Amino acid sequence: MTDADSPTPKFRRRADARPDEVLDAALTLFGQKGYAATSVAEIAREAGISKGAVYLYFPSKQAILEGLVKRAVTPISARALEQAALAHGDLRTALPAILGVIAEAMNDPKVFAVPRIVLHEAVVAPEIAAFYRDAVLNMAMPAVEGLIAQGVARGELRPVDPEMTIRSLMGPVVIHIILSEVFGVTPKGGLDLKRLVDNHLDILLNGLFTPPGGDNA
Amino acid sequence: MTDADSPTPKFRRRADARPDEVLDAALTLFGQKGYAATSVAEIAREAGISKGAVYLYFPSKQAILEGLVKRAVTPISARALEQAALAHGDLRTALPAILGVIAEAMNDPKVFAVPRIVLHEAVVAPEIAAFYRDAVLNMAMPAVEGLIAQGVARGELRPVDPEMTIRSLMGPVVIHIILSEVFGVTPKGGLDLKRLVDNHLDILLNGLFTPPGGDNA
Amino acid sequence: MTDADSPTPKFRRRADARPDEVLDAALTLFGQKGYAATSVAEIAREAGISKGAVYLYFPSKQAILEGLVKRAVTPISARALEQAALAHGDLRTALPAILGVIAEAMNDPKVFAVPRIVLHEAVVAPEIAAFYRDAVLNMAMPAVEGLIAQGVARGELRPVDPEMTIRSLMGPVVIHIILSEVFGVTPKGGLDLKRLVDNHLDILLNGLFTPPGGDNA
Amino acid sequence: MTDADSPTPKFRRRADARPDEVLDAALTLFGQKGYAATSVAEIAREAGISKGAVYLYFPSKQAILEGLVKRAVTPISARALEQAALAHGDLRTALPAILGVIAEAMNDPKVFAVPRIVLHEAVVAPEIAAFYRDAVLNMAMPAVEGLIAQGVARGELRPVDPEMTIRSLMGPVVIHIILSEVFGVTPKGGLDLKRLVDNHLDILLNGLFTPPGGDNA
DNA sequence: CATGAATGAGTTTTCATTCAT
DNA sequence: TATGAATGAAAACTCATTCAT
Structure with missing residues (x-):
């Protein structure tokens, strides 16, 4: 024109x-x-x-991918840090809150799309994975781990290993999304994140097994 | 060579x-x-x-991928079913055994490679994901869910939701591997699967939180 | 170039x-x-x-072939219809004209190339042959057949079978070109289309055999 | 034997x-x-x-093609020469006989297959076309041309050009087969070779046009 | 004689990237 | 800035031909 x-x-x-x-x-x-x-x-x-x-x-197709991750990543790590800072004291309410926020966020396809793409391209473009690790995982995970460590120190949590415990915390949510989004394994009744989170928190709070002596809450 | x-x-x-x-x-x-x-x-x-x-x-490149998945998948689902059949009664020992076996298997790059590839290609070749779902996930998961349901019925487990609980069971292992293999997020001390499984089982058995009234070790 | x-x-x-x-x-x-x-x-x-x-x-190699046929075909069928419409009344002059036009057209390698290619690819790409049939043959042939039928009705032509007669009309020209172009069978003196057409018209007008009674023009 | x-x-x-x-x-x-x-x-x-x-x-794929043509060709040219030799005198019965034999032969797909293949491959393997020309066309055509020339000399035929007249003789049969086999243009009532040959002979014998002075049915 | 696994050149097609306008 | 025609380097796949057995 x-x-x-x-x-x-x-x-x-x-x-x-x-x-x-x-x-x-x-x-x-x-x-x-x-x-x-x-x-x-x-x-x-x-x-x-x-x-x-x-x-x-964008100088190349790969640069678009990087730009994508960069844009999505900045606010996430920021929010994660905020929340971690916010929570002091009561992990019995803080952990459910964190888990709920994360679950809900991941449930939005727009949000889940980025980690999914990163997962996808990690093999072929390791620098993308590295960037995601540095910008998201290494920012957010230590924050939550710190929370756990504090909880242990405070005696609120049993003497668990914080670095492993974060995996016990988050893993179920992540795998639930992956099973549904990637493999189409959705529970009868749909991808009901509340149902997953509630059950998971129930286990975290009360253990999986019936106590020897007998009466739970 | x-x-x-x-x-x-x-x-x-x-x-x-x-x-x-x-x-x-x-x-x-x-x-x-x-x-x-x-x-x-x-x-x-x-x-x-x-x-x-x-x-x-192989008639096509995609057929190679399918052959790969097929070859890896057959023994896995077979073994999973065996183990599930094996376990009756004591889940306190059965679950740790199952988790240990799975963790160890996934730890072998040769074994993990296939789900990783499937994860990778799922978007672009959904029939691969579907095949994996049908051949592995839909075979193995119901078996474990059945175990959980029996445990609940027997009173050995608290009244949890079996379909969700399997995610609480397996998710941490899976995410631990993904974090390490895909994102290079490995704990200080290396990808110590025993450490992860032990900590996770501890949580499952005893809960994450310190019991209200109680004094744990 | x-x-x-x-x-x-x-x-x-x-x-x-x-x-x-x-x-x-x-x-x-x-x-x-x-x-x-x-x-x-x-x-x-x-x-x-x-x-x-x-x-x-062109989206594919075959599409080039199709484009080729399409381009060549459109004007041809158009012209054939024109000429058929033009001729009313005197077939003694119309038929020679039509035959001459066709012969001359086919004599141009650029024009003959397309039917030749179509002939060539018909086995392997029947849709090409079908397209040519629909766009050229089924347009042009009925027009000429109509002319013949009218000639018969008018008494100008003997009571021949129009659908077969068109083959008697055109066949010699086509085979003359094929013999020369495909097999290299060219008469002494070169591919002299006028000579062919004149001889052919002579036969059509006067028959091949000497009349019983005896003296021709 | x-x-x-x-x-x-x-x-x-x-x-x-x-x-x-x-x-x-x-x-x-x-x-x-x-x-x-x-x-x-x-x-x-x-x-x-x-x-x-x-x-x-066969040393190569092309050699198969050549062998095919060779095998089909030998008996044909032999038969053509026989028939030509056979016919002396009465072309009014000889020509219809020859035409009928050729038409019937071409009507057998097994027989037509070879010229069709030759037609097909002529462009890409001109030596095939050349071989066919030398072994079939240059054997059979001169024989028939000779017949025609004799007929003219004898006064049985009008003074036509034998080399062109053979095209007027054979062309309609060939094009009739090509139209049907290659382009799927078959007359209503099917590929009725007798109908074609009869009509064609009628034209050859009596001309296409109504005689000027004369009274046809 | 006969087999069919193995070769590798050659074909169609795609697409990230460039650059004249 | 913006366009999109043009490029050319792959990639998947085919198949005539060879040759160890």
């Missing part, structure tokens, strides 16, 4: 929003078809711009 | 183990670089045969 | 005639070596573009 | 018949799918022998 010198462009060149639109498009498509099976042309089409324009904002 | 110094025989004869050699090569490469990034030519080279020969045994 | 001596422009710009250039190249090569023996790479080279560019205009 | 001294082996090693079986298989498959689309493996399978065995009798 040669409409270069049009005065008062009714349609602004929203140049600044462009990269985000590209990322939105990529998120959708990578989530649907995977990174390898998504072409740059499709991303461009989905974003409503030309193929060439994509390369104005 | 294990190539003996045979005088370059242009035609080696059917080892009859050929398909398995192709699968071994594919397992290695898929595990290293992912399915999409591995070319049939590379598989052939790794297997020590020509590109064309691969197509003598 | 019409390549100007431009200083090796890596990217020539869309001539907009590109698809036609590809078809021209394909026509030449298919005619020379047949469809199966012509690679897309060769077509691209002949057209002066890259292999990939061919796929910008 | 030279098979005199075979000691009646119940299972003869029909080694001599093998090449013919290969040719039979090839004839079937080439006719069905074309030369290019038929693999040597398929020919071997159809012939009931191994791929390698094919190469015991």
Whole structure:
């Protein structure tokens, strides 16, 4: 189009929003078809711009993936730190809260899409996995581990190993999502996250086995 | 490579183990670089045969992937069913045994490679995921769920939800492996599966929290 | 070629005639070596573009073949219908005219190439043959058959079978071309189409045999 | 019969018949799918022998094609020459006989298969076409042309051009078969060769047009 | 003689990236 | 800035031919 010198462009060149639109498009498509099976042309089409324009904002297809992870990751680790800082004292209410927040977040496909893509591309692009590890896992996990360690120190928790316990805490939620999203193994009644979290918390609080002596809450 | 110094025989004869050699090569490469990034030519080279020969045994690249999963899957589901049948009565010893066996199995990269690849290709080849679901998950999970349900009925376990509880049981092991294998998040001291399982079992047996009235060790 | 001596422009710009250039190249090569023996790479080279560019205009090699037939076919059936409509009344002049036009057209290798290719690919790509049949034969033949039927009705022609007579009309021209183009059986004196048509018309007008009574024109 | 001294082996090693079986298989498959689309493996399978065995009798795939043509061609040209020699004097009965024989022969798919294949492969293997030309066309056509020339000399035929007239004679039959076999253009009532030949002969004998002075039915 | 496993060149097709406009 | 035509380097797959057995 040669409409270069049009005065008062009714349609602004929203140049600044462009990269985000590209990322939105990529998120959708990578989530649907995977990174390898998504072409740059499709991303461009989905974003409503030309193929060439994509390369104005990202030097390569892989850079889009990195940008995607980067964008998704920043707020997450921030929130995780907040929550950890928030919780002092009562882990009996803090842990359920944390677990609930995480479960609900992961339940949003838009949010789950990023770790899923990272999981997907980790083998082929280890730097993506490394980045995710550094930006998310290594930020959020120590925070929760600290909470657990404090709980142990305070005597609120039994003398468990914090570094392992976080896996006992989070693992069930993660595997529940993976089973459903990746393998289509959904419980009868649907992916009922509350049901999972409630049952899991029940076990964490009261143990799995019936106490020898006998009467639970 | 294990190539003996045979005088370059242009035609080696059917080892009859050929398909398995192709699968071994594919397992290695898929595990290293992912399915999409591995070319049939590379598989052939790794297997020590020509590109064309691969197509003598597998009609397509995807068929190699399927063969891989099939080969890995058959013994696993068989063993899982055995173990479940074996365990009657004392879940206090059966569950730790099952968890230990699974953890140890997953710890072998040769074994973990297949679920990892499946996880990887699930998005792009849902029939692989479906096959794995049908051949492994839907075989093994109900068996363990049955065990849990029996334990509840017998009063050995607290009245938990078996379908959710299996996730509380297995999730920590799975995430521990994923964290390490995929993201390189390994605890100080290495991927110590015994440490994880022991801590997890401790929580399952005794709960996470200090009992209200009580004094634990 | 019409390549100007431009200083090796890596990217020539869309001539907009590109698809036609590809078809021209394909026509030449298919005619020379047949469809199966012509690679897309060769077509691209002949057209002066890259292999990939061919796929910008045609989704597959077969689509090129189809495009070729389509392009050649449209004007032909149109012209045939015109001519049929034109001729009323005097078949003694109309038939020679039609035959002459067809013979001359077929004599142009550019025109004959397409039916030849179709003949060639009919076995392996029946939809090509079907398309040609629907677009050319089923359009043109009924028109001529109608002419013949009218001639019979009007008493201008003897009571012949129009559907068979069109074969007596056209067959000699077609076989003359095939003999020459395909088998290299050319009469002494060259492929003299006028000589063929004149002799054929002579037979049609006067019969092959000497009339019983005796004296011809 | 030279098979005199075979000691009646119940299972003869029909080694001599093998090449013919290969040719039979090839004839079937080439006719069905074309030369290019038929693999040597398929020919071997159809012939009931191994791929390698094919190469015991024919040095290459193309040699099979040549063998096919050679085998089909020899008897044809022989018969044509016989018939031409047979006919002296009365062309009014000889020509219809010849036309009838040829039409009937071509109507047998087994017989038509070879010229069809030749037509098909002529572009890509001109030596096949050349061979067919030399062995069939250049043998049979001059014979018939001679007949025509004699007829003219004798005054039985009008003073036509023999070399062109053979095309007027045969063309309609050939095109009738091609239209039906290749393009699926079959007259209502089926490929009725007698109907075609009768109509064609009627035209040859009596002309197409109503005689000027005359009174036809 | 006969087999069929093995080869590897060659084919079609895709797509990340470039660059003239 | 923005476009999208053009590139060309792979990749999956086929198959005529060879040769150890």
